[in-house]
Amino acid sequence: MYYGRSNKVNSVEQTIAQLKPLAKEVCSRAHAPYSQFPVGAAVLDEAGGVFVGCNVENASFGLTLCAERNALAAAVAAGASRVETVLIYTPGEQAHPPCGACRQVIEELMEPDARIISCCDSKHVRSWTVAEVLPDPFCLISKPAV
């Protein structure tokens, strides 16, 4: 889902203020009857475009779609510019990091120094760069040896 454009913001605090309400709203529409663990995600692109997604589970569990990947897919489908931030919201007192599969997809679509922020209903906030959450990503196109 596309949430329109707004003025670009930079600090982690400002980004949370902008994206958390949207991630929280989309989280309320998560389809998580099996895990009872709803997740909302909002991504911000370089041009100020905001896109959101929630987790969508399935009775065939392996088909479950994560919130971050759904938000990133919405951004790609809308022709978003470079994605600068992914914000994750989970209800409760603890901020959760992205799962391994989402890390690989995030790495594909964002720069190594782009930011991932996780927040919740308490003041607990976690934040990483893409390189921090997936330091040695699988990639098909060879990069210089390290």
Ligand code: THU
């Ligand atoms: N989930 C996400 O949406 N994002 C993650 O990074 C981790 C897990 C969802 C998948 C599933 O619907 C529920 O959380 C419990 O694993």
